[in-house]
Amino acid sequence: MSRKEVLVLRDLLGSNKAVAAEIRQQLSARGILVLNLISSPGSGKTTLLEKLSEMLCPEYSMAVIEGDIETERDAERIRAKGIPAWQIMTGGACHLEARMIGRLAPEIPSGLDFLFIENVGNLVCPASFDLGESLRCVLLSTPEGDDKPKKYPKVFSTSDCLLITKTDLVPPLPFDQERARKEALDINPRLMTFAVSAASGSGMKEFVDYLVSRLHSLRRSHA
């Protein structure tokens, strides 16, 4: 990159960071656990959210912000589950930024438990943009292959938890869960790891229990 490009990138990331900190402070104080879901296209983010809506609600409440380059498709899928959803269309941009979330913050209902942000399908660029989340989750689906953490390290190094998704496809797919997990933990030893199938429900209870415990921790720390 040229010096001018580096300077613009630094400005962009600096101003994003300030907006994100403000969002995190406000939504945490309101007792809302905000999650940023990052993965490649088609790793199962929307299907995971559909399954979570069945498992969390009505005991807990949730809402979803959907990030896509084009189309309102994912928000429509979430709304069909009776869950409030906002669609952000980035119009070409390869990631969400904190100011896009900040514009929606006044619309977030009071008394909400979980706010999920489904980022644009991209395993690279979204990792550089803090959205004000309390938890960042990276999804890696088994068809993508167990060699991805070291090839795309930033998203693994900046996440709080890793979800290996679509585990119902192994076998026949040759995906070594231990290899993927070990590579990810080599990059980031504090990652919480889960292996789930939203289709079969396998592993979902452990992930839901983790989300609920993180919600309670957040509320204790702001009590």
Added chain:
Amino acid sequence: MSRKEVLVLRDLLGSNKAVAAEIRQQLSARGILVLNLISSPGSGKTTLLEKLSEMLCPEYSMAVIEGDIETERDAERIRAKGIPAWQIMTGGACHLEARMIGRLAPEIPSGLDFLFIENVGNLVCPASFDLGESLRCVLLSTPEGDDKPKKYPKVFSTSDCLLITKTDLVPPLPFDQERARKEALDINPRLMTFAVSAASGSGMKEFVDYLVSRLHSLRRSHA
């Protein structure tokens, strides 16, 4: 984006375009068909190249430029097939740029038939960077879902051909080839479309025949 960001992006794309045009002119004049393969992580680009090496060689010769953020893994897989491969590690950048290819151009052997460039796994950003290719191919694997073309339109609008990959996984995966193809053709009616499985070999002969016919067209136009 701010005005400064837009200006930097315009400079970057402008200078990339000029370098790409020079690469295309030089390599086409040498009779080399250059392909730029773009897809999400784990859509099967490297496995496709392994299969192509078995089907094209030794009748034709090929070489591969591998783009990855980190690791030399993909180039090692290609070299294990006896095919020359160069690894470009972008060190964080989410796409290849023409100048990265230009630096390698002097090393490209004379008498080569096909030069495949495997871009960084990312369905978004690589679409904006011409690498000097003669053919751009977008891969969409069946586990990613048949709803992706309209969600990620730019790569489909700028490609010459679409490869639906991993067709051996349908069923059990619910992927409607006709829906995916129709969405892609709505965006770009001149797309050539193929449905392949590098694992079973299904559909590969049609794609190989297309590559060979494009090589001959290139050579006739430069004769």
